[in-house]
Amino acid sequence: MxxxxxxxxxxxxxxxxxxxxxxxxxxxxxxxxxxxxxxxxxxxxxxxxxxxxxxxxxxxxxxxxxxxxxxxxxxxxxxxxxxxxxxxxxxxxxxxxxxxxxxxxxxxxxxxxxHQADFDQVSLYRLVVPYEKLAQEIFYEIQEGEISFYEAAHIYDVDAQRRCNCGYEGKFYRWNLKPDVSAIVFGATPGNLIGPLVIDQTCHLLLIEESIPAELTAExxxxxxxxxxxxxxxxxxxxxxxx
Structure with a gap:
């Protein structure tokens, strides 16, 4: 009792x-x-x-x-x-x-x-739009320096939270992403624009801000x-x- x-x-x-x-x-x-x-x-x-x-x-x-x-x-x-x-x-x-x-x-x-590679991380930015043509146009504008990735994400992204964050998604392990996307992302050079990629019927532009090598921290x-x-x-x- x-x-x-x-x-x-x-x-x-x-x-x-x-x-x-x-x-x-x-x-x-x-x-x-x-x-x-x-x-x-x-x-x-x-x-x-x-x-x-x-x-x-x-x-x-x-x-x-x-x-x-x-x-x-x-x-x-x-x-x-x-x-x-x-x-x-x-x-x-x-x-x-x-x-x-x-x-x-x-x-x-x-x-x-x-399994050290499984603990590598990337700091990922993502811009998602509904149409491939629009994604391609934004890609070229960024490449030509007409607009920055962060400005484009703030204007065009379909997700309100991501627009507020200028495309920032966070830090990801390989297993956080779909295998085909993970292979592309972790094989990319930080600062290079990736895409457009068609994922779940939407078009994505990705930007790797930083690659974070795995480290056996106490945590x-x-x-x-x-x-x-x-x-x-x-x-x-x-x-x-x-x-």
Whole structure:
């Protein structure tokens, strides 16, 4: 039973609400994942110290401006949890992080080295018009210096947001684009105009502002590590369900 805003909520009602909102499967999956993690860390002798938990808790307090003990207790009460619940959650997350490092630290670096091209990016501008003839005319005007790509995108693009951004689409990986378009874009020299290309019955002019070579940053390393760990958990879950 949980007390919320002065009223009591029974466990059965919580479970019923999760079921009605189609959230029960997600919760059950998290429970099984935690069991898998607990078993794996025990087998490998991985542990979390009270100091580890305290460090994370202190960081959370700082980030959320919980400078006094009373602030922390008020936050815990608002979250409907106890200090023990909070620390147990921190412990579970730290165990998962340590297990992921144990299983895939070297594999993540190896994966990046073998798939480095997949992490290359381009900074892409796009101008989309409905007709190929218009696209061709704009292409020649840009090539002749009569108008800049950015001005043309601001005037002619069919999409209001892209007009406001003067054609800027953002940074893209190879896999963000259709294979045939990706091959053209990543083979182009930055600053050169590409097109017109017919994509989904509209005509596109593309401009690569910058090519961004892949780099194994801490963020990207963590992204690869998390994906490998998630795939491992899913595999372990499937094994349990089929055994």
């Amino acid at each position: 949980i007390t919320f805003k002065g009223g009591n909520i029974e466990s059965e009602e919580i479970i019923s609400t999760l079921k009605k909102n189609i959230q029960i499967k997600e919760i059950c999956q998290k429970i099984i994942y935690q069991r898998i993690i607990n078993r794996a860390v025990e087998e490998r002798g991985i542990s979390v110290t009270p100091e580890d938990i305290q460090t994370v808790a202190d960081q959370h307090r700082y980030e959320n401006r919980l400078f006094r003990a009373s602030d922390t207790f008020a936050w815990l009460t608002d979250q409907l949890i106890t200090a023990e619940d909070w620390e147990a959650g921190i412990r579970d997350r730290l165990l998962a992080e340590k297990l992921a490092q144990c299983l895939f630290a070297s594999e993540a670096k190896k994966y990046f080295a073998e 990207r390393y963590q992204e690869i590590l998390n994906r490998m760990f998630s795939e491992w958990l899913a595999t372990e879950l499937n094994y349990l369900l089929s055994s």
